[in-house]
């Protein structure tokens with residue numbers, strides 16, 4: 001799949017009309033886009049640079065760009081709720097997902113995080129995505145395959161229960177583990193067993209009771225550093241002269257992120273020093 005340069009047949013493109021409405025299509029030989037604003041032949045778009053304007057038979061102008069990953073994630077079919085782009089961005093940076101990393105994730109859900117991980121690790125790395133539900137795995141495979149144009153060779157989507165995974169199933173311990181599921185505290189021993197010493201473990205939980213349980217579970221297992229927890233709030237701004245202000249609406253809560261690192265075998269975590277209560 002091309003990410004830049006002039007359009008080719010096979011590209012997924014987004015047309016935007018004067019009212020900022022988006023229309024997504026895949027450029028096909030002989031293909032046509034029809035709307036109440038007229039017809040556009042796909043072949044008229046092929047060869048144009050991204051950011052060009054294409055005119056319909058009724059004289060309406062549409063801006064044309066390739067679909068970005070974020071557009072794909074927010075518009076693709078879902079079996080399970082996806083990790084939102086603002087949180088995926090946190091996971092990529094705070095989880096230190098490096099080029100060439102071997103990353104384990106569960107559950108694969110709709111494949112939104114898988115896509116972000118796959119692009120970050122690149123073909124020198126590997127992503128293992130486990131999913132317990134066959135119907136959800138089908139969504140993940142279809143969405144990822146559609147985005148990359150084919151199933152990436154550095155991806156292993158697998159139907160299975162995280163609780164039964166061993167390091168041997170993954171060809172040895174992995175560098176990073178990311179969990180997005182209801183009860184991550186049930187699988188902390190598995191995470192310990194598949195994660196390399198020094199490896200980063202992050203998990204994504206929606207509610208305060210889940211957050212408390214997973215933080216306590218990590219502390220009790222005594223093979224991880226003191227965990228950190230946070231959430232990210234992203235507020236868009238309208239910037240128009242004297243009307244400049246924050247937007248009225250935002251996705252205020254998606255989930256909490258929990259972060260820790262695996263200690264070397266046999267090491268006990270130093271006790272965190274907390275200020276004594278008076």
Ligand SMILES: C[S@@+](CC[C@H](N)C(=O)[O-])C[C@H]1O[C@@H](n2cnc3c(N)ncnc32)[C@H](O)[C@@H]1O
Nearest residue numbers: 080083107109110111112113131132161162180
């Ligand atoms: C919220 S979804 C994950 C969404 C995904 N991160 C995305 O961005 O598209 C949680 C998924 O975890 C799966 N799951 C729950 N328990 C699991 C387990 N023990 N092993 C593997 N997958 C599991 C569920 O079936 C569900 O599809």
